[in-house]
Amino acid sequence: MNIVIIGAGISGLLSALELAEQGCQVNIYNQTYAGQASWAGGGILSPMYPWRYPRAVNLLAQHGKALYQTWNEKLQPVTGIDFEIHETGMLILDETDFEVGLNYKTQFQDPMQHCEYLQREQLDQVNPHLSEQFQHAIYFPEIANVRNPRLLQSLRNYLEQHPKVQFFDQMPIQKFHIQQDKIEYVETETGQKVYADQFVVTTGAWSGLWSAQLGLELPVRPVQGQMALIKTPAHWLPTMCMNRVMYLIPRMDGHIICGSSMQECGFNAETSDQIQQNILEAAYEMVPELAQFPVVQNWAGLRPSSPEGIPYIGQLPHLHNVWINLGHFRNGLCMGPASAQLLRQLILKQPTSVDSTIYSPEQLLKLEVMTS
Missing domain, CATH: 3.30.9.10 (D-Amino Acid Oxidase, subunit A, domain 2)
Incomplete structure (x- = not known):
């Protein structure tokens, strides 16, 4: 399966990692604003005051520390980068x-x-x-914290060496070309057409800017x-x-x-x-x-x-080859590993580790089909 991932922050990189490790061919298109939340965050591997958050947030966040420990053990021998899971409490x-x-x-x-x-x-x-x-x-x-700039460096380094992954850093995606109920191809700002079986949008705070092109309102700001x-x-x-x-x-x-x-x-x-x-x-x-x-x-x-800080993870209801993993608000780093795992399970039609319906775009988004 050939997959294009649009966005190379923590959600995009972890999604790419999950899919590439399962044998998918993954092409990552690094938008110009990549990492402005992932790099800048504190890296606490728990929601702050978890009782103030919906249960859906905590269900993903609770897996963050263990999954990062597993990934650090796998990635560090290849990259030479320890992203420092610091168990301070x-x-x-x-x-x-x-x-x-x-x-x-x-x-x-x-x-x-x-x-x-x-x-x-x-x-x-x-x-x-x-x-x-x-x-x-x-x-x-x-409760631990992760040194997120090093985490991003480690993920990027590992994926650059991965035989199933290719990065496109100077070719940001600008347009979606939709034919009936799917994306036929996406277009870079230089006009190059990019085809794939599946397209994944992981563009963080900028995701709302795709609303008009995708024909629905993505309430992410x-x-x-x-x-x-x-x-x-x-x-x-x-x-x-x-x-x-x-x-x-x-x-x-x-x-x-x-x-x-x-x-x-x-x-x-x-x-x-x-x-x-x-x-x-x-x-x-x-x-x-x-x-x-x-x-x-x-x-x-x-x-x-996003409205309640619950991320949108899954297939768009009206476009059969478009997936999103976005809207994590303050908890993208701690929810990131489980979010990417869930996305991979959905795309590859595998059993899911959590109830996917509570993150389903169809459930969470108010669909507003736009006419041209």
Whole structure:
């Protein structure tokens, strides 16, 4: 089977990996904006405050850590890149979430979401750098983070060496040519026609721009998130921390990601001084000692927002050879492996690992057939 994947962020690369490993010929067309969410995210392998998300999000996210561990073991000997699944655990400091968080672990029965209530003496043992203002927290020892820029490098490197994969980096797809109930071919911006058996759209925050061509409304829009990066000594901060939707994510080499903001400003990916100041103030509130260390970088990314944060995974209802894997909002990295696995199972007509109907475009999209 010959498959064209449009978009080379985390969803596109993982989808390509799943399909190529099953023997499909995969051609990846790297749009000019590739990776603006995948590279920019924090890489927490769990939804933040999972009880605030629909069950459909958590059903995919719960597989992220184990699937990444499996892929890292397979890819690292080939690529020489360890994308660092860092098992730090996470402290949630929001007192209003303690009770619901502790109840959630019992209801959901997911080992990843096991948590414990800690008072100050225990907190000092888990994370001695935490501000004295926090006298208790709930602790999730199983939650890890992945170093997503290295993850993307590893996936890309592995796929470039794969005999079933070819990248087209300077040929972004611009048009879909539809004949009756299928895409006959897609066209690059230089006018080249590209044929395939199946077409997969994984274009993240830009996916809504295809709505008119595909004849339905894809309710995916960009939501900007800004981050800052602080450099501390290696292994300085022992856990991830979260308070009021702001987080600290330690990497093994001492870099600490501080984030993140949420702003609807179209496709603007520029940082602002005020938002950066707000991020750092939140970081210093959680861990005051961070103010002693340098801020080495800041950036913004564009999340692919969907109405409830539930991704659309599956075949478009009116086009028999078009599939989508998009709309993951804030959880594309943790849902990514299971989303790609589900897409592969659907395309190849294999038994599915989760109930696919809750992600079905036909179920989630309000079909609006457009007339020319």
